Amino acid sequence: MTLSDGEDEPMTDRTFLRFAETLADEAAALGSKWFRKPIDIATKEDLSPVTEADREIEALMRRRIAEAFPDHGIFGEEHGQERLDAEYVWVVDPIDGTRSFVTGWPIWGTLISLTHRGRPELGVIEMPVLGERWIANSGQPGEFVTRTGRREICRTSRCRALADARFYTTSPLYFDDREREVVTRIMQSAATPRFGGDCYAYGLLASGYIDLVVESRLMPFDYMALIPIIEAANGVVSDWAGEPLTFGSTGQVVAAATPQLHEEAIAVLRR
Template sequence: MRDIPAFLQSADDIVAFANHLADLAGEAIRPYFRQPLDVESKADASPVTVADRAAEAVMRKAIEAEFPDHGIFGEEYGHARPDAPWQWILDPIDGTKSFVTGLPIFGTLVALTYEFHPVLGIIDQPVTRDRWIGAEGRPTQHNGRPARTSAVTDLAGAAVMTTYVDAFTDSEQAAFTRLRKSCRINRMSGDCIAYAMVASGFAEIALDGRMQPYDYAALVPVVSGAGGIISDWEGRPLDTSGRARVVAAANPALHRAAIEILAGA
């Protein structure tokens, strides 16, 4: 474990504040769920709604008031103080396509990083009120109870999840096809909830192609604190210095097997 300041290790206050941010986002999002909405397209063709923007805005306002020296990186409003060692990384609605089509498989992602290293993460589903929280040195909790990954160690018995295959390059698509054909079950349209399912033992592997830090920073403490392994496709630890292809597995044996297949072994 890196030398994380006692600020995180000794106090529950930061965990409580992160929970408060997720509460605020949920309050902003729920009134818009399954309601008529204008859906805009951003420069990268991904959708955005008033709910995305409202949820991020209310979280940023709370951070500015409580930790004005911390940095913020959010999907909708970009960077504030990008050189600060502590950074809050926010994705107000991870899975906007699911949100606008009325599917409750999206989530709010809240992460805190120290020098690019994710030390705290929340995956919150504001409609079902499911919340996973992981913090370095602490076990992951799902709605206040310990979350544990699956004991399955053989790919033939594993369930693999991804968000959508259209996001893969041709070579990534071929790698994913090899992996899914080695597994018992495969499911699509997971977004962050796929990684929560790995943390809670309902799926064994989740993976996606190039993701932004706001897509994956919160996943790292949640999966790790539940006993899983999460890395890039080459098996390297994740930091938030840039985009990454992400794979999470329930245990080291499955992680090694997935990495080998993704590499073409």
């Protein structure tokens, strides 16, 4: 593992970055093979859907990680946790947006993150059907990779006020009554409120097309990959109290293009 001059400061080196992109390529190819094909759908304990594709993609990713980095931990949505006390832990979501996947909607993605001592240092948002990818490596500018392979540096918008914001949340159904009440205030105040997107909304925020995303009921495999991407693009991401997201966070997430917009959104969410 490569570290910077300070022993306590991790540097996610090019080896990790190349591996993450290769992992994203393989996951995208496998997910695309299953997309819009007949597939069995089961319901998990939390009532969310899961498919054979979810399980097969994650199993592939876990094999590749174990082969390349046998001392690393793994936290996945479908197959549980291994060695979470390891210095490096990979956090993966094989299909973020399974509801979109099973209804033929192309806005689903694969999420990959590498954490160092609990802090996400690398993140990938892979959109297989769209052929788009966001990737960020700690301490370096984040990149958007187009379908043709062109790489563009990501920068969030300069939106500072909620009244000017393009706002997204996946679904109002994912909030409890109290959460829905405060998020409704956000929607009523924002310039352009929209629904849908799952992880795609965060990529669009990093590229400057969306200004604010607020969600709840997320798990570490839903948000760890997003953190390096948003921060590398000069955005801000936290829980609803404004605290950093960790493995122990409650699942309430707010991501904003600027510190000023983030502060205003947090003020509304705290009411």
